[in-house]
Structures are given as C-alpha cells and as structure tokens.
Amino acid sequence: MESVLSPGISAVTLPRRKRIQPWKWAPYLFISPFLLIFAVFGVFPLLFSATLSFAQWDPAAGFGAIKWISFDNYKFVLTDAWFWKSLGNTVYIAIASGLPQHLVAIPFAAFLCTVLRARNVVLGAYFLPFITSSVAIALIFSSLFSKDFGEVNSILMALHDLPLIGGLFPDHKVDWLLDTSLVKPTVSFVVFWRYVGWNTVLYLAAMQTIPGELYEAATLDGASTWRKFWHITLPMTRPMMFFAVSLTLINNLQLFEEPFILLGDNGGTGQAGMTTAMYVYRTAFYFSDFGTACAISWVMFVLIAVLSWGNHKLFALASGGEE
Amino acid sequence: MTPIKQSKQSTQFKQPSRSRMLAWLIVGMGAVLMLAPFYFTFVLATQPREAIFHIPPPMWFGESLLHNIRLLTGLIPFWHNLGMSLYVAVMTTVLALFFCSMAGYAFAMYDFRFKKTLFAIVLGSMLLPPFLGLIPTFMLMNFLGWLDQPRALYLPAAAAAFGIFLMRQYIGSAVPKELLEAARIDGCGEFRIYWKVVLPLIGPALGTLGLITFITSWNSFLQPLVIMHSPENFTLPVALRSIQSTTNTDWGAVMAGSAIAVMPLVILFALFSRRLISGLTAGAVKG
Numbered sequence: 001m002e003s004v005l006s007p008g009i010s011a012v013t014l015p016r017r018k019r020i021q022p023w024k025w026a027p028y029l030f031i032s033p034f035l036l037i038f039a040v041f042g043v044f045p046l047l048f049s050a051t052l053s054f055a056q057w058d059p060a061a062g063f064g065a066i067k068w069i070s071f072d073n074y075k076f077v078l079t080d081a082w083f084w085k086s087l088g089n090t091v092y093i094a095i096a097s098g099l100p101q102h103l104v105a106i107p108f109a110a111f112l113c114t115v116l117r118a119r120n121v122v123l124g125a126y127f128l129p130f131i132t133s134s135v136a137i138a139l140i141f142s143s144l145f146s147k148d149f150g151e152v153n154s155i156l157m158a159l160h161d162l163p164l165i166g167g168l169f170p171d172h173k174v175d176w177l178l179d180t181s182l183v184k185p186t187v188s189f190v191v192f193w194r195y196v197g198w199n200t201v202l203y204l205a206a207m208q209t210i211p212g213e214l215y216e217a218a219t220l221d222g223a224s225t226w227r228k229f230w231h232i233t234l235p236m237t238r239p240m241m242f243f244a245v246s247l248t249l250i251n252n253l254q255l256f257e258e259p260f261i262l263l264g265d266n267g268g269t270g271q272a273g274m275t276t277a278m279y280v281y282r283t284a285f286y287f288s289d290f291g292t293a294c295a296i297s298w299v300m301f302v303l304i305a306v307l308s309w310g311n312h313k314l315f316a317l318a319s320g321g322e323e
Numbered sequence: 324m325t326p327i328k329q330s331k332q333s334t335q336f337k338q339p340s341r342s343r344m345l346a347w348l349i350v351g352m353g354a355v356l357m358l359a360p361f362y363f364t365f366v367l368a369t370q371p372r373e374a375i376f377h378i379p380p381p382m383w384f385g386e387s388l389l390h391n392i393r394l395l396t397g398l399i400p401f402w403h404n405l406g407m408s409l410y411v412a413v414m415t416t417v418l419a420l421f422f423c424s425m426a427g428y429a430f431a432m433y434d435f436r437f438k439k440t441l442f443a444i445v446l447g448s449m450l451l452p453p454f455l456g457l458i459p460t461f462m463l464m465n466f467l468g469w470l471d472q473p474r475a476l477y478l479p480a481a482a483a484a485f486g487i488f489l490m491r492q493y494i495g496s497a498v499p500k501e502l503l504e505a506a507r508i509d510g511c512g513e514f515r516i517y518w519k520v521v522l523p524l525i526g527p528a529l530g531t532l533g534l535i536t537f538i539t540s541w542n543s544f545l546q547p548l549v550i551m552h553s554p555e556n557f558t559l560p561v562a563l564r565s566i567q568s569t570t571n572t573d574w575g576a577v578m579a580g581s582a583i584a585v586m587p588l589v590i591l592f593a594l595f596s597r598r599l600i601s602g603l604t605a606g607a608v609k610g
Contacts (some may be wrong), residue, residue, distance in 0.1 A: 023433060026513035029442060030429035033422040037482035038448055045459030046451070052459070059462055108353075109347050124352040124596050128361070131599065132588050133542040135560035136581040139567055140360045143367060143574050151363050154379040197357065198603075205604045254454040261564060277454050278343050282565045285549070297455050304452055 052292040060288065070179065073295035085271060085297060086279040087303075092184050093259070094252035097191035101199050101248060102241070108196075109203035110233050123204070126197030133193065138261030141190050144193070145262075146175040152176065174269035177262060180272040187259045187273050191252070197246050207233060235319075242315040246308055253304050274299055366584065367578035375574050381390035391579035395566075398576055403555040404562035405583070411476045411547075411558060412540040417482035418534045420529055421563045427490025428521050430501060440489075449484045454545075461549045480540060486532050489605060494521065531602035534595055540586060559584045 041193045053074070056067045077083050112119055129137065145149045158167040176186045210233065218228050236248075256277040257269060265282070267274020274282075276296065284293035367375055372387040395401050429435075430442055431563075460479065461470075469475040500520055506516045547558040557565065565581045566572065592599065 022513045023507070024435065027429035027435045027438075029435035029513075030425040030433075030517070034426045034445070034482045034484075034487060035441070037422070037479060038484075039481070041460065041463070041479035042448055042451070042456065045456045045463050049455065049459035052462075059465060070523055104353075104404065108350065111350065120597065122350060122354055123600070124592070125357050125597070127600060128589070128592055129357060131538050131542075131592055132361075133543075133544075133560055133581075133584050135544050135564055136364075136584045137360065138455070139563060139577055139581050140364045142567070143578065144360060144363055147382050149376050151382075153379050158379075193357070193360075201600050254452055257453070261567065280454070280458070284461075285423060290462065293458050297458065301452060303483050316508060 018039050049171070049294040049297060052291050053298050055291045056289075057291050058288045059290060069291070073292050074299070076292060077295050077299055082271070082274075082279060083220055083276070083299075086267075086274050086276045089184060089267070090253060090255060090275040091269075091275070093188050093255060093273075094249070095190065096185060096188035097195070098245075098248045098252050100192050101196050102245065104196055105199035105244075106205050106234075106237070106241075107205055107229075109200050113207045114199070123197070123201065124198055128197070129194045130198040132194075134257040135261055138190065138193060138258050142177060142262050145186060146158060147175045147178070150176070168176065178269050180269050181261060183268050183273040187262055190258050190262065191247055191255065194258075195248065195251075202240055202244045203237060206237045210236045225246075238315065238319055242311070246311055249311060251306055252303055253307070328384050335567075341547075345509050361585065361589070364582050366579050367574060368582040370575060372573065372575055387575060388579060393577040394573055395524055395576040395580050398566045398573065399557070399562045399580075400555040401562065401580065403468045404557050404559050407473065407551075408541060408557055408584075410558040411473050412537050414473065415540040416536045417532050418477060419483050419486050420533055422481055423483055423532060424494075424522065424525065424529065425485030426487045426516060427492075427496050428498075428517055430487065430491040431495040432498065432500060432521075445484045445487050445510040449488075449559075457545060457549060460546070464550055470550055472550075474544075475550045476543075476546055476558075477540070480536075483536065484537065489602065490525070490528060492605065493525055497528070498524050527598075530595075531598050534591060534599055535602055538591065538599075541584075541588065 025261050054068060054070060056069050056073070057065060072229075110168060112123065115122070156169050157173070158200055160166050160171055174182065214232050214236075215228055218232060223231070254277050255275045259273045260278055260281075262268075263273040265276055265278070265286075275299075280293050280296045280300075283289050283296060366381055368391055369388045370381045371390065373385040374381045374385055374387075394402075424579045426445070430445075432440065464470050464472075467475075502520060503516055506520050511519070542560065543558070544560045545565075547561045548564075551557050551561060551571055554562070554565065559580070563577060563584060566580075567577055
C-alpha cells in the first residue's frame with residue numbers, strides 16, 4: 001500500500017520522530033470489536049464448557065460447590081439410555097427430513113433452471129418458510145396437525161370421500177403429534193418443509209454457473225434430457241451438494257425448536273421426539289446438572305465433526321472416481 | 324452479491340410439453356403446500372374460538388382478529404414482547420453493521436501482520452455449532468449479572484463472522500484502493516476514511532446484511548429462551564411459546580400472535596426477496 005505514496009510525500013507527512021503510520025495499526029482497531037466479543041462470548045464459554053464437562057456443579061450453589069470428577073460425566077453420558085434414545089431420535093429425524101430435502105431440491109432446481117417467467121415467484125413461495133420464525137411455524141403446525149380440530153385431518157378426510165383416489169387417504173383421524181410411531185415423521189415433515197426451499201436456492205445458484213456450452217454440445221451429440229441431467233448437471237453441482245449436505249447435517253443434528261414446540265419440552269409421548277439438543281437443555285435447566293449437559297454437548301460436537309469429515313471424504317471419493 | 328442471473332441455458336431441457344406440464348403441476352402443488360400454513364395462520368387468527376374448535380375447521384377468514392388480539396394481550400404482555408423483539412433486532416442490526424463493515428473493511432483493504440490468521444479465526448468461528456455455547460453462555464451471563472437484559476442478546480450476536488465475510492467480499496470489489504490513498508494524502512484519518520469514504524460506497528451490502536441480521540434476530544428463540552426470565556422481557560417467539568405451554572391453548576390468540584410475528588418477515592421478503600436470497604447464498608457460491 002505504501003508503494004503508492006511517493007517517498008517525497010511520506011517525508012512530508014511523517015514527523016521527525018519515527019512513529020508508526022496510522023494505517024499500520026488501524027486495521028487491528030477495526031477488527032478489535034469482533035475479536036473482543038468473540039473472545040468473551042465465543043471462546044471463553046467454550047473453554048468454560050470444556051472445563052465444566054469434567055465437573056459436577058449446580059450453579060445455584062456458587063463456585064465453591066464445583067466438584068471435579070474427571071471423566072465421570074462422559075462415562076455417564078455414554079451409558080445413559082436417555083442419551084442414546086435422544087441420539088436415535090435426532091439421527092432418525094435428521095435423515096427423514098434431510099434426505100428428502102436434497103432429493104426434492106436437486107431436480108426441482110434443475111427444472112427451475114429451465115424456467116424464465118415466474119421463476120422468482122415460485123422460488124419465493126418455497127423460500128418463505130426458511131426465513132420465517134421457526135417458533136411461529138411450529139405453533140402453526142401444532143394447530144394444523146391437531147387430531148380433532150386440525151386442518152390436516154379435515155382435508156385428508158375430505159380427500160378420502162373422493163371417488164377413485166379416496167382409498168389412498170386414511171379413513172380415520174390421525175393423531176400426528178401424540179401417536180409415538182408418527183411423532184418423528186411429523187417433525188421431520190415440518191423440518192423438510194422449512195428447509196427444502198433453501199436447498200433449492202443453493203442448488204439453483206450452483207446450476208446457473210454451469211456453462212451453457214456443455215449442454216449445447218451434449219444436445220448436438222443427441223443426449224437426452226435425462227442423460228444431460230445425470231452426466232452434466234449432477235457432477236457439476238457436486239461442490240454445492242457437499243456444502244448443502246454439510247449444512248443440513250450440522251443443523252439437523254442440533255435440531256431443537258421444531259420438536260420443542262410441536263411436542264412440548266419433554267419430547268412428547270414416551271420421549272419419542274426428544275432430540276439430543278432438547279436433552280441437553282433438559283439436563284441443564286430442569287435437572288440443574290450443568291456438567292453433564294456440557295459433556296453431552298461435547299459428545300455431540302465430536303459426532304458432528306466426525307460426520308462432517310466423513311461427508312467430506314465421501315464427496316472427495318466420489319469426485320476422485322469421476323476424474 | 325450478484326443477483327440470480329437469468330439462465331443462459333434456458334432451452335437445454337426442452338421437453339415434450341406433456342412432461343413439462345406434469346412438472347408444473349407438481350411444482351404448483353408444492354407451492355400450495357409451502358404457502359398453505361401461512362394462509363391458515365391468517366384464517367385462524369381471524370376466527371373465534373367456537374369456529375376453531377368446530378368440525379370441520381374453518382377454511383376462510385372470519386371477523387375476530389381484534390377479539391383474538393385482545394385475548395392475546397390479556398394472556399401475555401404482548402406489546403412489551405413485540406417492543407423487546409424489535410429493540411433487540413434493531414440493536415443487533417446496528418451493531419452488526421458497524422462491527423462487521425469495520426472488520427470487513429480492514430480485511431479487504433489493509434495489509435497487516437497476522438491478517439491470514441485473524442481471518443482464519445473469523446471463518447473458523449462460523450464452524451462452531453451454536454448449540455455448544457448455549458449453556459456456558461447462560462452461565463457467563465448469569466455471572467455478569469446480564470440475565471434478563473437485552474444486551475445479553477444483542478452484544479454476542481453483533482460479532483457475526485458471516486457478516487464480516489460478506490463485507491470483505493463486497494468492499495474488496497466495490498471500493499477502489501486509490502480512493503483511500505487519495506483521502507489519506509488529503510490528510511484524512513483512518514477512521515474518517517472508513518466513515519466518510521467507505522461506508523457511503525457500500526450501501527447495498529449494508530442493506531443485505533442488515534436484512535439478514537434483523538430477520539435472524541427476530542426469529543431467534545434459543546438464546547432468549549435461556550436468557551430472558553421475566554414475561555415482559557420475553558421476545559415474541561418466547562412469549563408465544565409460553566401461552567402454548569399452558570393447558571387448553573387459546574389457538575385464536577396464538578395464531579394472531581404468530582401472524583403478527585410472521586407479518587414483518589413476509590413484507591420484508593416480498594420487498595427484498597432477490598437481495599435476501601443472493602445475500603444468503605453469496606458465501607455458498609463463492610466458497
């Protein structure tokens with residue numbers, strides 16, 4: 001940057017006593033608010049949490065009451081039936097909501113790529129749930145899915161009365177939010193509904209950067225639409241796929257708000273919908289066992305890190321096999 | 324921050340029109356599925372209790388909106404909650420715009436020692452799962468005596484790594500370095516350069532980041548759930564959830580509240596959907 005200033009000018013602007021030019025220290029000052037806040041509210045809590053995961057502590061009793069218990073919290077977590085159950089629920093919902101998101105979003109984005117008019121209107125309709133308050137959404141769905149007075153059952157019953165296709169729909173009112181076998185699919189649907197538009201937007205953004213010549217060449221060679229999708233669109237979208245799948249993975253494994261509102265803070269009948277994030281919340285704020293809550297968080301962090309790494313390897317392998 | 328481009332390959336999927344029509348049918352049905360819950364929120368928000376618990380449930384608007392809002396304000400200090408949500412969202416947005424544009428400016432325009440390391444820290448902070456910090460943050464706020472204080476919500480949220488990244492990208496492409504040199508030669512101080520020269524040039528990026536920050540803060544639930552304790556200090560999502568947890572939920576009131584919570588987002592989205600979408604995907608497309 002200094003090269004732009006001619007030596008003559010710097011000689012004039014600099015006082016005789018050598019001092020540090022302002023543009024040498026200004027950037028540190030500009031970054032300092034971020035660094036300060038991140039250190040206090042980002043790094044410090046993490047270190048605190050890591051420390052606390054080796055202790056037994058009820059904060060109401062003050063700092064004197066911290067008892068160091070080494071790996072006991074982790075031993076407890078890894079043998080805790082509730083933890084495994086919550087992890088099972090989390091993974092179930094993560095897959096049942098995550099996989100369809102991408103299976104729908106990819107072909108949908110490919111289709112929208114071919115649409116000129118009305119694209120933004122359609123995209124807007126699918127994207128709106130993503131920017132809406134998840135709490136409001138969950139409240140809305142808990143009303144729509146309620147057994148006796150919910151719109152969902154009412155519409156399904158009306159469809160059941162239709163000729164021909166009526167048999168496809170249930171003949172009784174479904175208890176979406178209380179039947180233990182339906183709780184997880186219902187929550188998964190709400191999560192799917194919220195994120196499918198976001199993924200579509202991501203895939204669409206990636207597909208729009210694919211050079212049109214690739215498709216033109218393929219068309220000249222007589223390739224069908226399906227083959228173009230399979231051999232051009234999909235491979236060219238792979239980097240975005242990695243990014244989008246990683247995001248889904250990270251978000252879904254921390255899922256909290258939707259099941260918390262839809263099913264209540266205990267995770268519904270038989271805890272069938274209690275996710276690990278909800279279990280952490282419960283352990284800390286209902287059982288006042290902050291040490292264990294921190295230990296569960298760290299176990300989840302390691303799991304998320306390992307799965308993200310595995311996802312990265314998987315995609316690296318897939319693109320390696322291609323080239 | 325490039326807007327979604329008009330597709331160049333608009334013709335490459337030309338198909339027999341029957342399959343296109345089928346595709347449109349599916350896409351259209353999907354769009355109805357996406358929008359129906361919003362429609363029913365507004366329907367239920369305008370219906371009296373008898374209609375909501377009637378079989379079959381109402382499918383069209385009623386006239387009880389004001390009645391439901393009155394019910395709502397009887398159950399929770401609703402206007403306080405609305406004000407708190409607004410206050411926290413505005414404070415978060417103002418601070419985030421200030422801090423992120425300053426840091427983004429430093430990363431885009433200056434050369435300094437540890438620049439790479441510091442930027443790696445910024446990016447790395449995006450990878451930390453937010454849930455990990457929730458409980459220690461609660462304890463930290465408890466320790467600081469900040470529980471139930473709005474600053475416990477907006478101050479941590481103001482240092483958004485995503486915002487710094489977005490600002491760095493934009494400032495690097497929109498602000499010519501020569502301009503800064505010229506200002507420097509004219510005797511302009513470093514902060515004044517940022518304030519008088521850089522800020523006026525990055526309006527669009529500030530707008531995008533402001534929208535994203537405001538919406539994120541408005542929707543945020545977990546942090547206020549853990550930090551705010553007295554009902555009049557609840558933000559809107561926490562307050563709405565608190566009436567649902569009581570037995571015999573008054574759905575008309577809940578839906579009126581949800582409708583009011585969702586309304587600003589729908590309006591902002593209708594006005595700025597392109598900018599929002601391109602801002603949110605900016606990191607993804609370039610990364």
